[in-house]
Amino acid sequence: MPLAADEMTTVLEPRALPNFVETPQVRNIANRALAYIAGGFPVHFRGISGSGKTTLAMHVASKIGRPVIIIHGDEEFSTSDLVGGEYGYRLKKTVDNFIHSVLKTEEDMQRRWVDNRLTVACKYGFTLIYDEFTRSRPEANNTLLSVLQEKMLDLPAARQGGEGYLRVDPNFTAIFSSNPEEYAGVYRSQDALRDRMITIDLDYYDEETEIAICEAKTGLSHDQAAKIVRLVRALRESGKCEYEPTIRGGIMIGKTLKIRGGTVSPEDENFRETATDILTSETSRIGSRKHQKATKELIKELIVKSC
Numbered sequence: 001m002p003l004a005a006d007e008m009t010t011v012l013e014p015r016a017l018p019n020f021v022e023t024p025q026v027r028n029i030a031n032r033a034l035a036y037i038a039g040g041f042p043v044h045f046r047g048i049s050g051s052g053k054t055t056l057a058m059h060v061a062s063k064i065g066r067p068v069i070i071i072h073g074d075e076e077f078s079t080s081d082l083v084g085g086e087y088g089y090r091l092k093k094t095v096d097n098f099i100h101s102v103l104k105t106e107e108d109m110q111r112r113w114v115d116n117r118l119t120v121a122c123k124y125g126f127t128l129i130y131d132e133f134t135r136s137r138p139e140a141n142n143t144l145l146s147v148l149q150e151k152m153l154d155l156p157a158a159r160q161g162g163e164g165y166l167r168v169d170p171n172f173t174a175i176f177s178s179n180p181e182e183y184a185g186v187y188r189s190q191d192a193l194r195d196r197m198i199t200i201d202l203d204y205y206d207e208e209t210e211i212a213i214c215e216a217k218t219g220l221s222h223d224q225a226a227k228i229v230r231l232v233r234a235l236r237e238s239g240k241c242e243y244e245p246t247i248r249g250g251i252m253i254g255k256t257l258k259i260r261g262g263t264v265s266p267e268d269e270n271f272r273e274t275a276t277d278i279l280t281s282e283t284s285r286i287g288s289r290k291h292q293k294a295t296k297e298l299i300k301e302l303i304v305k306s307c
Helices: 024-038 053-064 079-083 117-124 144-149 207-218 222-237 247-260 269-283 289-306
Strands: 043-047 068-072 084-096 104-115 127-131 152-154 165-167 173-178 198-202
Touching (some): 024 043, 024 173, 024 198, 024 207, 043 053, 053 068, 053 127, 053 173, 068 117, 079 117, 104 117, 117 127, 117 144, 117 152, 117 165, 144 173, 207 222, 207 247, 222 247, 222 269, 222 289, 269 289
Parallel strands (some): 043 173, 043 198, 068 127, 127 173
Antiparallel strands (some): 084 104, 152 165
């Protein structure tokens, strides 16, 4: 559907993601989300960084089949960044030269209102993915309360044409994602907003799913992907890391190893260096030298045991 000139946003076509892995565990989560959405409820994927929240949200959106609009949470967001605001000016100039010796000029300058992404999604019934919504200040998200409950979007008086509200299109769907509240840069969302959505907590995937994801994203053989996943899972289950490694670390190892021409083997120096660099980076704070040193020693041991 074509957008008006005063609507400032990018709309994505809903399509299946390349290399998306759909194991029974992933299919179960997606089907639950689609059932909640069919019932008219917004869905919220909550989980640690690297748990695939955004990828899963995009997959669910592709199943819905409506055009997709994405918003990424930001501390600097205000309500106008969601709804819209006055951007620039519209200048109208009339020149009257009916009598050649008389020049008459009239100018009319008006502020120009532009609808932003939430307004466009509500107006046309698009699927809205609000990624990391708790990284925006809670007051910026207040406008979502009436959208999710009463299906009405309050609009500023400055918006031209129409009343002070917009009735949300019945096809509008909202999918949210967030990190746990203990993460840096994350705000605690309003209870009223959380009550209006159904939260699905995402934990680490089972071994079968992690191997399938690593294999699909890196192009490695099933055997090599399985060895990398076993290494990551062993480090995670050791309980000795500041942060537990995710499948994202395994994907980074696999992709880098292909570039370096290495193999997943304890005897391969490229693999040992790559795995140590990436897993130490993912599991330790920057500058935490004590934990970094201990983690590197642990990784060396686990490479021999797991691979």
